[in-house]
Amino acid sequence: DTGVSQNPRHKITKRGQNVTFRCDPISEHNRLYWYRQTLGQGPEFLTYFQNEAQLEKSRLLSDRFSAERPKGSFSTLEIQRTEQGDSAMYLCASSLWGQNPTDTQYFGPGTRLTVL
């Protein structure tokens, strides 16, 4: 169990540029979640996958945001035409759904995005 990993850990970009983040969940975890955390706030849910299917998207996820989990393993979160308001910590979590009704989400270290 190597834990949830996220890359890059930090990303600085200019407004209008596209960025992509990657999340590698704990192996065999079938659920993967994306959250966003801004300073002084708790994480806010963005979207989640069960295997490769994206099951729910928050209203926070504007059209500029897209997430994929093509083979049911790692996931990517892309933000197009970044805005300064996108600056935040983007967190990924994974869990094993189905076998244990008390499934726990394990969080990665996050990717801190700064939009200049």
Add this chain to the structure above:
Amino acid sequence: AQSVSQHNHHVILSEAASLELGCNYSYGGTVNLFWYVQYPGQHLQLLLKYFSGDPLVKGIKGFEAEFIKSKFSFNLRKPSVQWSDTAEYFCAVSPSGSARQLTFGSGTQLTVLP
């Protein structure tokens, strides 16, 4: 939609003092409840969780929480804090159905003075 309130934004205690952090939630159905902790420079870690059964749940590092359904509360307690408990604490809820996305409170920063 569910919401979570953590009324204490910053708590400062001396070592050996007792701790209680408040958490209230709003949701029309059955929920699962969690406390996560984030130590300085580290990622979110689960302290404890409640799904069903005994409303008093025990977690790691001597923490416990009590679910009081009538008050929509899930307060976190520890009888004697240590300097190493300095961290940010987040209360979270998720619906009990198959969709398990977490709704977090805004967090409480705990500072324990040696």
